[in-house]
Amino acid sequence: MFLSYLVVVISANMMLIQSHDCNDYDRLASDQSLIDMMTHCLHTCIKPAASASGVTYVRWGKKACPKGVELVYTGQVGGNQYTYKGGGVTNLSLPNDPENGEPLSGTNDQIVGGQYELTSPNRPSGMKSTLTDNEVPCAVCYQRKRSTVLMIPGRKTCYKGWTFEYTGYIMSDHKDHSSKEYVCVDKDAEPVDDKNKNENGALFYGVKTNCGSLRCPPYKNAVTVHCVVCTK
Known part of the structure; x- marks a missing residue:
């Protein structure tokens, strides 16, 4: 008032x-x-209204965001079939409420679901063996009052001054398949649902280090690669 x-x-x-x-007025x-x-x-x-600010990131392997972080949407991982030599190499976080397109007569059927391939030789020790052949969920998260999001491979904790979001393991498709990006899959990963069927698709394997051009130390040979997602 x-x-x-x-x-x-x-x-x-x-x-x-x-x-x-001005000549006639004398203040x-x-x-x-x-x-x-x-x-x-x-x-x-009078303070100007604060503009909306924040960052988004994908939490691979989970249906929800960390506590206190806004969920934009939840969905399942989509990507390119592991045997295909062309097409996209990135993984997609596909929402569970799509607005589907129209029929397409071509043969370029690239977008399939993602599945965990976590049998004993390919499973990080901290992950559940029951995930094998299950589809991979994802959650798109919005962290307010942040300007940067950073995934750090090789670490479980954030550097000083950064805020921890979640930690997990670096995963990708098998090295003998078509190339895929590396993603940080949550250490407490879960399945999309309870349907366990080996349908393949975009596959998620645990990966390990290979010393040589990769300097050891500081790294160790043939170990899983931790990862952490941080914001600031």
Whole structure:
């Protein structure tokens, strides 16, 4: 209410000043002080509305976001069939409520579901063996008041000054298949549902290090690769 009054008073004063020729109007010191005070208050008391800010990231292997982080949508992983040599190499987080397109007569059927391939030789020790041949879920998360999101391979914790979102393991398709991106799959990964069927698709294997061009130390040979997602 007070600020609205100030705006009216200042507007009235400015209109009064502008209605007189400068040579005919002689402002008193008290008039100028009042105007200066009101102008200062308008610049310091009225705070502009904060603009929406934040970052989004995909939490691979989970249906929900970490506590306190807004869920944009939940879905399942989609990608290119592991035997295909062309097409996309990135994984997609496909929402569970799609707005489906129209029929397409071509043969370029690239988008299939993602499945865990976590039999004993390919499973990080911290993950469930029951995930094998289950589809991979995902959650798109919105972290407010952040400007940057960073996935750090090879670590379980964030560096100083960064906020922890989740930790997991680096996964990708098998090296003998078509190339796929590396993603950070949550250490507590879960399936899309309880339907366990070996339908293949875009496959998720645990990966391990190979020393040589990769310097060991600091790395170790033939071990799983941790990862952590951090925001700032």
